[in-house]
Amino acid sequence: MSQETGSATAGASTLTQQEPVSGEVVLAIDGLAKAFGHTQALRHCTLSARAGEVHAVVGENGCGKSTLVKILAGVHRPDQGTLQVCGQAIARHHTPRKMIDAGVLAVFQEVLVVDPQTVLENLWLGADGLFRRRVPDRVKRKRAVQVLVDLLGETAPALDARVESLPLSVQQVCGIARALLRDPQILILDESTSALDVDTRNRLFDVVRRLVANGKTVIFISHRMDEIEEIADRVTVLRSGRSVATLDRRDASVPQLVRLMSGADHLTAHPPAAQRATRTGHGHCVLSVSGVRLHEAASPVDFSLRAGELVGLAGLEGHGQDAFLRALWTGSTHGEVVRIRDDGSRTVIKTAAQADALGVAYVPRDRRSESLFASLTISDNFASATLTKDRRAFLVRRPRTETRLARYRQQLSIALTSTKLPITTLSGGNQQKVVMARWLATEPAVLLLNDPTRGVDLNAKRDTYRLLEELAASGVAVVMLSTEVDELVELTDRVLVFREGSVSAELDRAELSREALVASFFGREHVSDG
């Protein structure tokens, strides 16, 4: 059917691009396949998106979503299959430039910005010719302000600020704004909401609705079912590199989607509530924080963490939760972070290395820059923190590493073909699992996690939750920063909510609910007397 529509419009759309009628197929993908060395990332993907719809693509990590997006963006060339945009076939040797000219703009999962350049330059990157200005400066500034205010409201950054000075979420907004400024016919959002706070995400959704109302198409990729339910018109499910179904959103229930994504029946979105009740009495205090100030104007934070406890950190992006989590690992110059060991001995943490030695492990958020050795293999990445365990007479015994990794591979359900392959051959979620395994292998008493399930699929999330519950049950104290309200509510014993650099609320399990937590982000609920 898509083929017919494609050839019918091919005659009509000549050099001057015609506005497609709503409902017409503007993007027709047939049988796309792509392999990277040993890994067949995409096997057979067929999909057609219409003008005026939000077309969601869902699937587990490693199902080929990101590869699909990169082919659509012109970054990767497909091995097989065809691609038509507005009825015109796209040659296999396409480039981002050609796809942009065809009206296809993609925002990737990775935050793609040029750090040392200004916001304005980042927003209009690629719009000019090499020597010729296609867009006058005046227009650039005006439209850039417009689009930033649309997405960020009052918190829009100055156009002349360097992007590297901005928080990650604003950098991601710059990537989104860049795509919007080029007037996309087809806008692809690949996990673009994962770095955004709730307000910004809602404003992005407003923009998406406006685009769709004007007959544009949005390909929307997210692991968050609530977002899919909120914004998508149709949903295509990918599994192991194949497109398995396209459903109307109205016909698609979350359990049904999960079933299609995983190919199994027994999975539900969340762990049974009964499991939570098992964890009650906590051990002694393992980490004590007193008087830590996150910036000069903020009021100090006191906090104590007990063995077997699972504490969440939450708040709007950039309100201090991130800094607090890091302070637990690196110590703080304003205030004290004290590690209390089982034998009662107390040590003030002053450096990260010291924290590591004292059994405090930190799993960072930004895989690419903070935790992965991209050029090393999976097993090297795993062993990097615990290599001494495999040492005998000054030499490292590789088989030992493999044995140790095998345990975590099973525990975390890491999907991999060989541990000797570069870590970059794994999907994002599996990379994250390897990083987790690296730190779990140090057998920490305190585990600090910085948004561990960011950009990770439902099944991988479930694996992570199960693991964290097991760890807590075995007496490990876990502090987890999360941007996902549901997991904080489901999983944690209590949540510290940060606002403007200090703890504005602390919700214990009895008080924890979606509504209460979100309300506290905005300081709408009065702070409890504690």
Next chain:
Amino acid sequence: MASRVAGGVARAAGQFRLRTYLFAVGLAVVLFVANLAAQPQFVSAAALPATLAILAPFAIVAMASVPSVVSGGLDLAVGPVLSVTNVMFVAVLLPSGLGSPTVAIPILLVVGALVGAASGIATAYLRLPAIITGLCALFMVAGAGQLILLTPRQAPANWTDTLGGSVGPVPVAVLTMAVPVLIWTLLRRTPFVNAMFSVGGHAPTAFAAGLDVRAVRVIAYALGGVFAAIGGIALTAVIRSGDSSVALQYTLIAIAAMSLGGTPIGGGRGGLIGVLFGAVCIFLMQNLISALGIAATWMNVVYGCVLVAVVVVSSRLAPRPNGGLAS
């Protein structure tokens, strides 16, 4: 009092962080004063044109490495290109009657551009690491210079001699050095300079945004080649001969000037003016060393030490990535 001084230092450090070239400017001023103290006559009206003429090849070759480096590459052949231009003019163009400025200058600039573009193509299209293609180009072009002219040859009197003099009150060397600055300034009015910085800042982003990353790199290298050829002409004015042995030395000077001038190898940051002042610093340093009567054989050792110290200090002042709330 102490706190006011500390505040001043902090403010100055803040300024340096925003404008990395200020460091080179500051150091140049200090070195200039030191030179004045050691050898007051070096900026006298009589000596100034000659002094500036010696500076010119330093400054221009340093500027020649800027385009490739800010766009994420590393053209190590700038010194050899300068040297090839020099020997080509003296040993090929002058003897064969092509020595007039209207003929020789276009030929030399085109040769520079072609050699630069060739390194650029090797880097951009073969996807080899920039340092490898840079080294290959360094050896090949330096070798080509030696093939043209192995032993130094005196040049007959020609138009380049005037580049060491003055036009009215203005030393001609100032005009020579102004040419790359002028070209750069004109290019700044097009999107190209920003495109170079974007490609050097994060090539995957630039590529995904639709920039032709390869074309930007190749043109950047070619531009550097043109600058280096201008440097070769300026060198001819100083040494009044053809000499293929200076190739490596000038590449090293260019790299040192870049480090001093706040243009890190890796790309995306820095600029032409900082590097120009970086070259001025190196020139003044050399001048000072010889004025103080330190043996020339010690020159390279002193050079290296000063450079390490300076790079450490200036990198401490460089912008830090992404602070956030904590610190």
